[in-house]
Amino acid sequence: MDVSQYLEIFLDETNEHLQNLNTQILSLEQDPENMDTINEIFRAAHSLKGMAGTMGYKRMQTLTHDMENVFSEVRNGNIKVKADMIDVLFQCLDALEEYNTNIRESSDEGTNDNGALIKRLNDIMNGGSGAEAGEPAAKEAAAPAAQESAAAAGDGFQGVKLDENQKTVLSDAIRQEKKVYGLTVKVQESCILKAARAFLVFKAIEETSEIIVSDPSSQDIEDERFDQEFNLIIVSEADLDVVVNAAKSVSEIEDVSGSVLKLEDITGAGSSEEPSGAAEVPAETVASPAQSGEAPAAAPETAEAQPAQTQAPAAQTAPAAKKNTTNKPVVNRTVRVDIEKLDTLMNLVSELIIAKNSLVSASAMSGNSSQAVNEQIEYLESVTTSLHESVMKVRMVPIESTVNKFPRMVRDLQKKLGKKMELYMSGEETELDRTVVDQIGDPLMHLLRNSADHGLESAAVRKERGKPEVGSIFLDAYQDGNNVVIEVRDDGNGIDTKAVKNKAIERGVITPEQGEAMSEKEIIDLLFNAGFSTAKVVSDVSGRGVGLDVVKSMIESLSGEVEVKSKLGEGSTWTIRLPLTLAIIQALMVEIGDEKYAIALGSIQTIEDILPSDVKLVQAKEVIQLRDLVIPLIRLNEILDIPSKKDPEDNLVVVVVKKGDKMAGLVVDELIGQQEIVIKSLGKYISRCKIISGATVLGDGEVALILDANALL
Amino acid sequence: MSDTVATNEIEELRPIGETTQFIVIKLGEEQYGIDIKYIDNIVRMQHITRVPKVDDYLKGVINLRGEVIPVMSIRIKMGLEPDVETKSSRIIILKLEQQGMIGVIVDEVKEVVTLENDRIEKMAYDSKDERASFLSGVGKSDGGLISLLDLNAVVLDPTMM
Numbered sequence A: 001m002d003v004s005q006y007l008e009i010f011l012d013e014t015n016e017h018l019q020n021l022n023t024q025i026l027s028l029e030q031d032p033e034n035m036d037t038i039n040e041i042f043r044a045a046h047s048l049k050g051m052a053g054t055m056g057y058k059r060m061q062t063l064t065h066d067m068e069n070v071f072s073e074v075r076n077g078n079i080k081v082k083a084d085m086i087d088v089l090f091q092c093l094d095a096l097e098e099y100n101t102n103i104r105e106s107s108d109e110g111t112n113d114n115g116a117l118i119k120r121l122n123d124i125m126n127g128g129s130g131a132e133a134g135e136p137a138a139k140e141a142a143a144p145a146a147q148e149s150a151a152a153a154g155d156g157f158q159g160v161k162l163d164e165n166q167k168t169v170l171s172d173a174i175r176q177e178k179k180v181y182g183l184t185v186k187v188q189e190s191c192i193l194k195a196a197r198a199f200l201v202f203k204a205i206e207e208t209s210e211i212i213v214s215d216p217s218s219q220d221i222e223d224e225r226f227d228q229e230f231n232l233i234i235v236s237e238a239d240l241d242v243v244v245n246a247a248k249s250v251s252e253i254e255d256v257s258g259s260v261l262k263l264e265d266i267t268g269a270g271s272s273e274e275p276s277g278a279a280e281v282p283a284e285t286v287a288s289p290a291q292s293g294e295a296p297a298a299a300p301e302t303a304e305a306q307p308a309q310t311q312a313p314a315a316q317t318a319p320a321a322k323k324n325t326t327n328k329p330v331v332n333r334t335v336r337v338d339i340e341k342l343d344t345l346m347n348l349v350s351e352l353i354i355a356k357n358s359l360v361s362a363s364a365m366s367g368n369s370s371q372a373v374n375e376q377i378e379y380l381e382s383v384t385t386s387l388h389e390s391v392m393k394v395r396m397v398p399i400e401s402t403v404n405k406f407p408r409m410v411r412d413l414q415k416k417l418g419k420k421m422e423l424y425m426s427g428e429e430t431e432l433d434r435t436v437v438d439q440i441g442d443p444l445m446h447l448l449r450n451s452a453d454h455g456l457e458s459a460a461v462r463k464e465r466g467k468p469e470v471g472s473i474f475l476d477a478y479q480d481g482n483n484v485v486i487e488v489r490d491d492g493n494g495i496d497t498k499a500v501k502n503k504a505i506e507r508g509v510i511t512p513e514q515g516e517a518m519s520e521k522e523i524i525d526l527l528f529n530a531g532f533s534t535a536k537v538v539s540d541v542s543g544r545g546v547g548l549d550v551v552k553s554m555i556e557s558l559s560g561e562v563e564v565k566s567k568l569g570e571g572s573t574w575t576i577r578l579p580l581t582l583a584i585i586q587a588l589m590v591e592i593g594d595e596k597y598a599i600a601l602g603s604i605q606t607i608e609d610i611l612p613s614d615v616k617l618v619q620a621k622e623v624i625q626l627r628d629l630v631i632p633l634i635r636l637n638e639i640l641d642i643p644s645k646k647d648p649e650d651n652l653v654v655v656v657v658k659k660g661d662k663m664a665g666l667v668v669d670e671l672i673g674q675q676e677i678v679i680k681s682l683g684k685y686i687s688r689c690k691i692i693s694g695a696t697v698l699g700d701g702e703v704a705l706i707l708d709a710n711a712l713l
Numbered sequence B: 001m002s003d004t005v006a007t008n009e010i011e012e013l014r015p016i017g018e019t020t021q022f023i024v025i026k027l028g029e030e031q032y033g034i035d036i037k038y039i040d041n042i043v044r045m046q047h048i049t050r051v052p053k054v055d056d057y058l059k060g061v062i063n064l065r066g067e068v069i070p071v072m073s074i075r076i077k078m079g080l081e082p083d084v085e086t087k088s089s090r091i092i093i094l095k096l097e098q099q100g101m102i103g104v105i106v107d108e109v110k111e112v113v114t115l116e117n118d119r120i121e122k123m124a125y126d127s128k129d130e131r132a133s134f135l136s137g138v139g140k141s142d143g144g145l146i147s148l149l150d151l152n153a154v155v156l157d158p159t160m161m
Helices: A004-030 A035-055 A058-075 A083-106 A115-129 A134-153 A164-175 A194-206 A218-222 A240-248 A263-267 A274-284 A289-293 A295-311 A323-327 A339-366 A371-395 A406-417 A434-455 A459-464 A497-506 A512-517 A520-528 A548-557 B002-013 B151-155
Strands: A179-187 A209-215 A229-236 A253-260 A396-398 A421-426 A431-433 A471-480 A483-490 A561-567 A571-579 A584-592 A595-600 A604-610 A616-618 A621-626 A629-635 A652-659 A662-668 A670-678 A692-697 A703-707 B019-027 B030-035 B039-044 B058-064 B067-073 B090-096 B100-106 B108-116 B120-122 B135-141 B144-149
Touching: A004 A035, A004 A083, A004 A406, A035 A058, A058 A083, A058 A115, A083 A115, A083 A406, A164 A179, A164 A209, A164 A229, A164 A263, A179 A194, A179 A240, A194 A209, A194 A218, A194 A229, A194 A240, A194 A253, A209 A218, A229 A240, A240 A253, A339 A371, A339 A434, A339 A584, A339 A670, A371 A396, A396 A434, A406 A421, A406 A434, A431 A434, A434 A471, A434 A483, A434 A548, A434 A571, A497 A512, A497 A520, A520 A548, A520 A561, A548 A561, A584 A652, A584 A662, A595 A670, A604 A621, A604 A662, A629 A652, A652 A670, A670 A692, A692 B067, A703 B058, B019 B090, B019 B100, B019 B144, B030 B108, B039 B058, B058 B100, B090 B108, B090 B151, B100 B151, B108 B135
Parallel strands: A421 A471, A595 A703, A629 A662, B030 B144, B067 B100
Antiparallel strands: A179 A229, A179 A253, A209 A229, A396 A431, A471 A483, A483 A571, A561 A571, A584 A595, A584 A670, A604 A652, A616 A621, A621 A629, A652 A662, A692 A703, B019 B030, B019 B108, B039 B090, B058 B067, B090 B100, B120 B135, B135 B144
16 A cells, blocks of 8 residues: 555644644643643544554554553553653654654654663553553553443444434425435445545445435545544435445445434434334344444433534534544644645735736826726725735744744753753744744744853852742744734843953954944844854853854844843843735835835835925934934935935925834935835845845836835934 | 768767757847857846946846846946947846846847857967956857857856855
8 A cells, every 4th residue: 555645644743743742741741630631642642653553654653652551551540640751751752753854854764663762661651550561551541442432433323413404404305205314334444545435435325315414524534534434314215225235335345334214313302202213223224233222322412412513513523433533633624735835826916916006007007097997996906905815814824833842942951951941932823924934943942042041040040149040931922013023031141241242352253442332232233143152161052153143144034133132130032023924015115216116114104294404414414303303314316326306405205214213214206105015036146235125016017126124224 | 072971971970969059149249159058038128127236237127027037238247338229139038057047138139050069169268358258169150250158157246256
């Protein structure tokens, strides 16, 4: 059986399970008695084992199997969760991670048996449960679970819950003297392509009948979210035998049992009627009397559950299906889409917006813009804007997937560095473009390590300074206008600017004279210089000298920026600011001389009309006074080498831009208006032009450059 | 008679496909050849958006089917007179492995020639002749001599070295 086509899904799901395990084991460490957590861990380990087994990764399967054993013991209360056990479990996760990486790289799990880990797992188990061997214990433990879920699902089609709509359809069918059957189809255990078999069964049945209800839902069946059985309720004109035999004729189907359903079975009017309905069933049952025997017990439960039925989301079908479903966390209805496909879609949306802009300018040019045309253009505009927003939203994922691995990392750091620390995270649900989320992990990890290693003091020093012994690191994410801000904060020592300055002089980054003249902020910015590390001892945690400069350049490559504020003795805050979208922005189009430029609306504060006489000189530089602020003027025509068309006597049009707490007034000739623009790269060839951040294609097909207000400041 | 037989024999001996196709362009009076495998497209002269603060041989950027492409002047790069836009001026869009797509302005696009490789004379490097450093060789065709452009040298940014 060729399973290579499932490799991608396997890798993705393994990652999810591993992440889930990491999180759960962390919370188990905090709360060792929590049964929910233990169950969740057991389920995740079990799913992993199953998946690895299916894909033929034997070593991975063995390791997860032994982990699962430990958990089943924990679950049964035979062993208690201890600190050393948590450590072993984390090592297991690391080993699994390694398998996964190997598989991703070479589609082979590698040759590391992790025998030592497995032995330790077995030791834990034996230590906890006496002489009992792991193997049978696990089987015993797994068995009740299977029975439990079997009890929920084993009542077959009688257990299928119907909503009002389905009931009406079925009752109508019976009144029209059509036959309604309930079927339970059992797939062979060895069957690999269960979904495909199920599909064939559906097809065979649909030749003679109409499928009204399937449990699990047909979507779940297609996604193979069922164990070995699924239940169908069908309306047919053929005899029950014919239908059952048709379904049985599909290969790898172990058994099909079915019976005729009566009106009472369907309406399930009340528990009083139910037994009589169920009593009639055995008489007509073709294959499985045992199943209907269970029906009375299940019936009241069914009736009870009915009010909630109309809303029935995926979660509701979960308890009805067997093992497989119970072992998986409840999955949202999602589709996995290759990011490349989304990129293509995004590009097409960009093209559409350009086309729309062309239409706007064409209509303005032709002069005969009628009311109807304008209305349609406006309509088109609102559709393209919503389309763009939706596509952006599809690409947005919570940063959760990236930051979730940090608590575990901090825990490891704590052991490695011998410091006490705690990570507090907030805003994990903040959403960012997928590509950004994927790339933000490394810089964040670096900042966290930096805080843990350089920022936080050792417990002894903290005590001396009157701080709580356990250091705190905060990771906060939130949306701020068109930006997402991620802050890494610690209550450690802060940045010692003197040490930084001395180091910089020692390294030859600056001269002692320069050092004297530098402000605190400028000195802190030196940290982002390539090859700069102030750690007195080089550890493998941080301080290899490749660090903050890489963080800075990675964030800048995402069009973001990073800032640091620090107070000696109190801690530092690293602030990363990222744009929500990368490709399309709102911009103000301006004219300077004969040229058109775009300025991102996000960086614009206000637009002012200034009298030439209001321009003052401070230290030979032009400034204007705006409310209480003195703002330096930047004459764009001079910076961009364009002869201005404006009369120097005329009022100045000043676009006030802001970056952080710095502001500047950009003098332009004229304002054209606001426009949605698609950012295109100027390419590597012209990348040296710092004040231009990109280009965009205007409605008339011409290219306009985008001014980078940040670089101008 | 025997001579013809001899040349025929040589031609038969030569492996097939040892030819290179060039697009012949004009810069002033001189003809230059550009290896056809680097050419993505040839477009008419159009409005070029100037990019500030770059070397003067970089004329700016154009929009080619929604893509923004930099355009450079070979003339200025080679130290010739600046381009004068005429009806026959064209922008040749080159696709290079390293630099991606770049447009170059030429006075005129003449024809496509196929040169056997033995009719291409490699240039001896002469450091005194600045223009020679942009050439990879000289091709002899029926229409006269064609200076073959070394595109990597033409496109290379001297300040990036």
